[in-house]
Amino acid sequence: MVKKITIVNQKGGVGKTTTAVNLSASLAVLGKKTLLIDTDPQGNATSGLGFVKHELKFTIYEVLTGQCDIEEAILNTDIEDLHLIGANVNLAGATVELVDVPDREFILKNKLRKVEDDYEYILIDSPPSLGLITINNLVASDSVLIPLQCEYYALEGMSELLDTIYLVQKNLNPHLKLEGILMTMFDRRTNLSKQVVEEVRSYFGEKVYKTVIPRNVKLGEAPSFGKPVVLYAPSASGAQAYLELAKEVIAHGEE
Amino acid sequence: MVKKITIVNQKGGVGKTTTAVNLSASLAVLGKKTLLIDTDPQGNATSGLGFVKHELKFTIYEVLTGQCDIEEAILNTDIEDLHLIGANVNLAGATVELVDVPDREFILKNKLRKVEDDYEYILIDSPPSLGLITINNLVASDSVLIPLQCEYYALEGMSELLDTIYLVQKNLNPHLKLEGILMTMFDRRTNLSKQVVEEVRSYFGEKVYKTVIPRNVKLGEAPSFGKPVVLYAPSASGAQAYLELAKEVIAHGEE
Ligand SMILES: Nc1ncnc2c1ncn2[C@@H]1O[C@H](COP(=O)(O)OP(=O)(O)OP(=O)(O)O)[C@@H](O)[C@H]1O
Ligand SMILES: Nc1ncnc2c1ncn2[C@@H]1O[C@H](COP(=O)(O)OP(=O)(O)OP(=O)(O)O)[C@@H](O)[C@H]1O
Ligand SMILES: [Mg+2]
Numbered sequence: 001m002v003k004k005i006t007i008v009n010q011k012g013g014v015g016k017t018t019t020a021v022n023l024s025a026s027l028a029v030l031g032k033k034t035l036l037i038d039t040d041p042q043g044n045a046t047s048g049l050g051f052v053k054h055e056l057k058f059t060i061y062e063v064l065t066g067q068c069d070i071e072e073a074i075l076n077t078d079i080e081d082l083h084l085i086g087a088n089v090n091l092a093g094a095t096v097e098l099v100d101v102p103d104r105e106f107i108l109k110n111k112l113r114k115v116e117d118d119y120e121y122i123l124i125d126s127p128p129s130l131g132l133i134t135i136n137n138l139v140a141s142d143s144v145l146i147p148l149q150c151e152y153y154a155l156e157g158m159s160e161l162l163d164t165i166y167l168v169q170k171n172l173n174p175h176l177k178l179e180g181i182l183m184t185m186f187d188r189r190t191n192l193s194k195q196v197v198e199e200v201r202s203y204f205g206e207k208v209y210k211t212v213i214p215r216n217v218k219l220g221e222a223p224s225f226g227k228p229v230v231l232y233a234p235s236a237s238g239a240q241a242y243l244e245l246a247k248e249v250i251a252h253g254e255e
Numbered sequence: 256m257v258k259k260i261t262i263v264n265q266k267g268g269v270g271k272t273t274t275a276v277n278l279s280a281s282l283a284v285l286g287k288k289t290l291l292i293d294t295d296p297q298g299n300a301t302s303g304l305g306f307v308k309h310e311l312k313f314t315i316y317e318v319l320t321g322q323c324d325i326e327e328a329i330l331n332t333d334i335e336d337l338h339l340i341g342a343n344v345n346l347a348g349a350t351v352e353l354v355d356v357p358d359r360e361f362i363l364k365n366k367l368r369k370v371e372d373d374y375e376y377i378l379i380d381s382p383p384s385l386g387l388i389t390i391n392n393l394v395a396s397d398s399v400l401i402p403l404q405c406e407y408y409a410l411e412g413m414s415e416l417l418d419t420i421y422l423v424q425k426n427l428n429p430h431l432k433l434e435g436i437l438m439t440m441f442d443r444r445t446n447l448s449k450q451v452v453e454e455v456r457s458y459f460g461e462k463v464y465k466t467v468i469p470r471n472v473k474l475g476e477a478p479s480f481g482k483p484v485v486l487y488a489p490s491a492s493g494a495q496a497y498l499e500l501a502k503e504v505i506a507h508g509e510e
């Protein structure tokens with residue numbers, strides 16, 4: 001039974017793409033057949049897995065606008081059990097193009113039906129906004145994973161995000177759950193990081209993953225080599241952390 | 256002759272607010288009468304200077320919608336030569352409210368006329384988007400300062416930002432210049448940071464400030480104390496860097 005997880009936070013630069021790429025890579029390395037879907041016109045997940053974005057023939061844009069079948073957009077990656085549907089700047093126009101389509105919030109959910117049972121996990125990387133693309137991701141998913149940066153303003157915008165998830169739950173996708181909150185870019189050398197993690201745990205308790213992703217330069221470097229960190233630098237603290245997170249996600253799924 | 260500078264980058268979390276708060280504080284500490292205008296509904300610059308956002312009687316929202324005079328919204332701060340016009344969530348509705356106002360891109364520029372000659376510098380903190388608020392900021396300013404994070408994706412979205420600045424120059428504000436590009440969150444211990452700075456300098460040369468802002472936990476902690484770093488931890492590397500930047504900005508102005 002496939003588990004579909006949207007990685008979402010309308011704040012920029014909090015680690016959505018780094019989590020999407022490295023959690024999906026780690027799940028695949030642990031033997032779980034995984035599909036990663038890039039839905040950000042910036043296409044960072046796509047280039048982070050080594051693809052040249054503007055050279056892709058079929059991307060999520062062509063899938064959503066019906067210009068190709070979803071199977072035609074699925075790409076193999078350097079990891080056997082990891083597939084990708086890529087994104088590039090063409091997607092930027094999609095919000096406007098799809099705004100008058102009936103059931104416009106259900107397009108991704110419907111397109112996914114054909115292929116979702118080929119996978120154990122489908123992860124969706126969201127852009128930093130709460131527009132039609134992100135709503136499609138939330139409607140298509142079983143749960144959401146929210147990365148939060150270990151910074152003073154980590155919880156800023158959280159209530160707006162939770163309101164959006166609640167509205168989608170109420171009106172469009174009653175099954176949508178909170179998979180978990182992931183603390184990212186934890187800086188061991190500072191008190192600030194610890195304080196932020198404590199504060200977030202005090203609000204969200206069990207929902208906050210035990211695994212915390214450390215600030216690790218290998219995570220910043222890996223995209224420039226077009227590789228997930230588990231291939232680029234498997235013994236790095238960042239690689240180990242995402243493998244631990246993958247095990248935690250798998251364990252949740254088995255409860 | 257006042258210099259009006261918008262701090263802009265549609266990417267989130269790149270250091271706009273940290274730069275707005277600490278550059279304006281440093282200019283004031285160096286004796287330049289400075290007004291900082293927060294135009295982000297998140298109000299991070301406002302709370303970063305110690306104000307309780309939702310308790311403010313008059314903010315930039317009331318100014319733009321004509322509900323108060325601009326003088327009524329100007330606040331004193333802990334630094335004698337630094338004033339603030341604050342922002343809070345009320346501003347979130349402004350884009351919709353002002354969309355049908357004639358000359359809607361010139362509202363801030365016109366409101367500023369009354370007070371701008373009381374200052375040597377006016378700095379404007381922008382939200383992470385290229386909407387009506389940011390356009391108002393660009394139209395109201397003489398120049399733009401673009402913070403770029405020392406990360407692999409630093410230049411992502413840069414062409415879109417430069418296109419927007421170019422369009423504003425062409426159609427709305429022919430005097431608008433690029434003040435400079437500021438590399439932020441530089442991590443001395445990594446090669447990645449150095450490579451990103453070199454790459455940006457290779458594209459933009461002289462336009463990149465000599466001053467690079469280091470990653471410094473004091474810069475992350477200061478907002479939680481409602482102080483600019485030059486008051487919170489004046490000997491910290493982050494405080495020293497923003498003072499150096501202020502001197503560089505002042506020197507530019509005297510060319
Ligand atoms: N734990 C980490 N250690 C070091 N660098 C990191 C870490 N996590 C993310 N980064 C770097 O921080 C930057 C922002 O991360 P990322 O792109 O994953 O955020 P995002 O939320 O997807 O941003 P956007 O909203 O722009 O899509 C990237 O350059 C990334 O390589
Ligand atoms: N040089 C630095 N060293 C350490 N932390 C920093 C540094 N610069 C910024 N930060 C922290 O990084 C986070 C993002 O910075 P900031 O809020 O200034 O970015 P921003 O571009 O204004 O973000 P937004 O787009 O959300 O408004 C903040 O928590 C800030 O305290
Ligand atoms: Mg991303």
Ligand SMILES: [Mg+2]
Nearest residue numbers: 271272295299
């Ligand atoms: Mg900001």
